[in-house]
Amino acid sequence: MKIAIVCYPTFGGSGVVATELGLALAERGHEVHFITYKQPVRLDLLGNNIHFHEVHVPEYPLFQYQPYELALSSKLVDTIKFYGIEVLHVHYAIPHAYAGYMAKKMLQEEGIFIPMITTLHGTDITLVGKHPFYKPAVTFSINKSDIVTSVSEDLKRSTLKIFNIEKEIEVIPNFIDITKYSPDYTDCQRSLMANDDERIVTHISNFRNVKRIPDVIKVFDRIQKEIPAKLMMVGEGPEKEMAEQLCDDLGIKEKVVFLGNSNEIDRILCFSDLFLLPSKSESFGLAALEAMINRVPVISSNTGGIPEVNKDGVSGFLADVGDVDTMAEKALYLLKDDDVLENFKESAFKVASKFDIIHILPIYEEVYEKAYKYRFKNTY
Ligand code: GMT
Numbered sequence: 001m002k003i004a005i006v007c008y009p010t011f012g013g014s015g016v017v018a019t020e021l022g023l024a025l026a027e028r029g030h031e032v033h034f035i036t037y038k039q040p041v042r043l044d045l046l047g048n049n050i051h052f053h054e055v056h057v058p059e060y061p062l063f064q065y066q067p068y069e070l071a072l073s074s075k076l077v078d079t080i081k082f083y084g085i086e087v088l089h090v091h092y093a094i095p096h097a098y099a100g101y102m103a104k105k106m107l108q109e110e111g112i113f114i115p116m117i118t119t120l121h122g123t124d125i126t127l128v129g130k131h132p133f134y135k136p137a138v139t140f141s142i143n144k145s146d147i148v149t150s151v152s153e154d155l156k157r158s159t160l161k162i163f164n165i166e167k168e169i170e171v172i173p174n175f176i177d178i179t180k181y182s183p184d185y186t187d188c189q190r191s192l193m194a195n196d197d198e199r200i201v202t203h204i205s206n207f208r209n210v211k212r213i214p215d216v217i218k219v220f221d222r223i224q225k226e227i228p229a230k231l232m233m234v235g236e237g238p239e240k241e242m243a244e245q246l247c248d249d250l251g252i253k254e255k256v257v258f259l260g261n262s263n264e265i266d267r268i269l270c271f272s273d274l275f276l277l278p279s280k281s282e283s284f285g286l287a288a289l290e291a292m293i294n295r296v297p298v299i300s301s302n303t304g305g306i307p308e309v310n311k312d313g314v315s316g317f318l319a320d321v322g323d324v325d326t327m328a329e330k331a332l333y334l335l336k337d338d339d340v341l342e343n344f345k346e347s348a349f350k351v352a353s354k355f356d357i358i359h360i361l362p363i364y365e366e367v368y369e370k371a372y373k374y375r376f377k378n379t380y
Contacts, residue, residue: 001030001031001086001087001368001369001372002030002031002033002083002084002085002086002087003022003025003030003031003032003033003085003086003087003088003089003368004033004034004035004076004079004080004083004085004087004088004089005018005021005022005032005033005034005035005089005090005091006018006034006035006036006072006076006088006089006090006091006096006099006100007019007034007036007040007090007091007092007096008036008091008092009036009037009038009039009040009041009043010041011041011206011235011236011261012204012205012206012235012286012287013121013122013206013286014091014092014119014121014122014124015040015041015042015091016041016042016286017091017119017121017151017174017175017286018034018040018089018091018119019034019040019041019042019043020042020175020176020177020357021089021175021361021364022034022043022050023042023043023050024177024357024361025361025364025365026047026049026050027049028361028365029049030049031049031051031083032049032050032051033051033052033053033079033083033085034050034051034052034053035053035055035072035075035076035079036054036055037054037055037056037057037068038054039052039054040052041263042263051083053075053079055068055071055072055075056071057071058071068095068099069095069098069099069102070099072095072096072099072103073099073100073102073103073106074103076088076099076100076103077103077106077107080103080107080112080114081107081110081112085114086114086115086368086372087114087115087117087368087371087372088100088103088104088114088115088116088117089116089117089119089364089368090116090117090118090119090145091119091121092119092120092121092124093118093120093124093125093129093138093141093142094124094128094129094134094137094138095137096118097116097118097138097141097142097144097145098137098138098140098141100116100118100141100145101116101140101141101144101145104116104144113374113375115146115147115371115372115374115375116144116145116146116147116371117145117146117147117148117149117367117368117371118141118142118145118147118148118149119148119149119150119151119172120142120148120149120150120151120155120159120169120283121151121155121283121284122151122155122281122282122283122284122304122305123210123283124138125138125155125158125159125162125163125283126155126158126162126281126283126304127210127281129162129163130162130163135163138163139163139164139165142159142163142165142167143165143166143167145167146371146374147167147170147367147370147371148165148167148168148169148170149169149170149171149172149367150169150170150171150172150283151171151172151173151174151283151284151305152171152173152283152284152304152305152308152309153171153305153308154283154304154305154307154308155171155283155284155304155305156169156171158283158304170367172360172363172364172367173284173308173309173355173360174284174286174289174355174360175355175356175357175359175360175361176289176290176293176352176355176356176357177356177357178293178352178353178356178357178358180266181266181293181294188267188268188270188271189267189271190270190271193230193232193257193271194230194271195228197228198228198229198230199223199227199228199229199230199273199274199335200229200230200232200271200272200273200274201220201223201229201230201231201232201272201273201274201275201276201331201335202231202232202234202268202269202272202274202275202276202291202296203216203231203232203233203234203235203275203276203277204234204235204265204268204275204287204290204291205234205235205237205277205279205287206235206236206237207235207236207237207238207239207240207243208237208238208239209238209239209280210279210280210281210282211237211239211277211278211279211280212278212279212280212301212321212322213239213240213242213243214242214243214246215276215278215322215324215327216231216233216243216276216278217231217243217246217247217250217252217256218324218328219276219278219299219324219327219328219331220252220255220256220276221250221252222324222325222328222331222332223328223331223332223335224252224255226332226336227332227335227336229255229335230255230256230257231252231255231256231257232257232259232268232272233256233257233258233259234259234260234261234262234265234268235260235261235262236260236261240258243258244258265290266290266294269290269291269294269296270294272291272294272296273296273334273335273341274296274297274298274299274316274331274334274335275287275288275291275292275296275297275298275299275316276298276299276300276327276331277298277299277300277301277306277310278299278300278301278319278321278322278324278327279300279301279303279304279306279321280301280303280321281303281304282300282301282303282304282305282306283304283305284304284305284306284308284309285300285304285305285306285309285310288300288306288309288310288316289309289352289355291348292309292310292315292316292348292349292351292352293349293352293353293355294349295345295346295348295349296345296348297315297316297334297341297344297345297347297348298310298315298316298317298348299316299317299319299327299330299331299334300316300317300318300319301318301319301320301321301322301323302318302319302320302321303321306318309351309355310351311347311351314344314347314348314351315344315347315348315350315351315352316330316334316344316348317330317331317333317334
C-alpha cells in the first residue's frame with residue numbers, strides 16, 4: 001500500500017514509534033511517505049520505499065504564531081495527490097489529526113477519498129489535549145478519524161473518560177524489533193563509563209516535569225550510599241539544569257553523567273544494569289520497553305500504561321508515584337546480588353519479546369486494509 005505517516009520528528013516517544021513502524025512497513029514492501037517538519041531522528045535510511053517530505057512554514061511578520069497546521073494540511077493534499085497515497089496515518093492527535101481532517105475535506109472536494117488513522121500516544125490526551133483551549137478541536141478530530149488507535153488499554157480508558165468520543169478505540173501496543181538486539185553484543189565499552197565494581201543505573205527521557213527527574217536522582221542517591229554505582233542521564237529538556245544542580249547539592253555529581261540526546265540508546269542500555277522510570281504519568285513507557293529488550297530491568301512508577309509493559313517482580317518492580325524509598329529498596333534488591341540481577345535481566349528480555357514488531361505489524365496492516373475499504377462507504 002502507499003502509506004503517508006505524519007509524526008513529530010523528535011527523539012523519543014511517538015516520533016520513534018512512527019518512524020520504526022514506517023521503516024518496518026517499507027521492509028514489508030509498502031511505499032511509505034513521512035510528512036513532517038524535519039527528517040525524523042531515527043530515519044537514517046531513505047531507500048526505495050521510503051520518502052520524506054518536509055513541511056515548510058514560511059515566516060511572515062504579521063503572524064505571531066506561524067500556521068503549521070495550514071502548511072501541513074496543504075502538504076498532505078499535494079503529497080497524497082501526487083503519489084496516489086491510499087492511507088494516511090497520523091501519530092499524536094495535536095495538531096496532526098486536525099490537519100489531516102482538513103486535508104481529507106479538501107481532497108473530498110476533488111473526489112478523492114483518503115482514510116485517516118489517528119494513533120493517540122499519551123500527552124496528546126492526558127496532558128495537552130485535555131486543556132480547555134484544545135479539547136473541542138481534539139475531540140472533533142478524534143471523532144472524525146476513520147480509525148482511532150491507542151498505545152495502551154490505560155490510554156484508551158483515559159481518552160474515553162476525558163473526551164466525548166463516539167469512535168471505537170482499538171488498542172495497538174507499542175513495539176520493538178527484536179532482530180535488532182543480539183544477546184552476543186558485548187562491545188559496548190562499559191569500561192569507559194564505570195569501574196568493574198560499579199553498577200550502572202540509567203534514565204532516558206525528555207527531562208520534562210512529567211518524568212519526575214528529581215525522583216530519579218533521589219533513588220540513585222540512596223543506591224550509591226549502599227553500593228558503588230554510576231547514573232547515566234540521557235536526554236535533553238527543561239529540567240536538565242535543575243537535575244545537574246540537585247546532583248551537585250547532594251554531592252553526587254561525580255557519579256552522574258549527563259549524556260544529552262543520543263542516537264546510541266542501545267549502546268548505553270547495553271552496559272546498563274538498571275533503568276529508572278518514576279514518571280507522574282506515562283501512557284506506555286517506550287523507554288522502559290527499550291531497556292527491557294536490552295536486558296535491563298526497570299524500576300518504575302505504577303501509573304498509566306506502565307504496568308502493561310513492566311511486570312512487577314518479573315521484569316523489574318513498580319511503586320507508587322513519588323515513593324522513592326520503595327523504588328530505592330527494590331533497586332538495591334536487584335543490584336546487590338549478581339544472580340538476582342541476572343535472572344531479572346533475562347525475564348526483562350522475555351517480557352519485552354512479547355512486544356516484538358512481528359506481532360504488531362500485521363495488526364497495523366489489517367487496520368490499513370480496513371480503512372482503505374472505507375472508500376466504498378460514505379464516512380463523511
Ligand atoms: O514521553 C514523552 O513525554 C514523549 C511522548 C510523545 O508523545 O512523544 O511519549 C508518549 O508516547 C510514547 C509512545 O507511544 C509513550 O511510550 C509515552 O509513554 C508517552 N508519554 C506520556 O504519556 C507521558
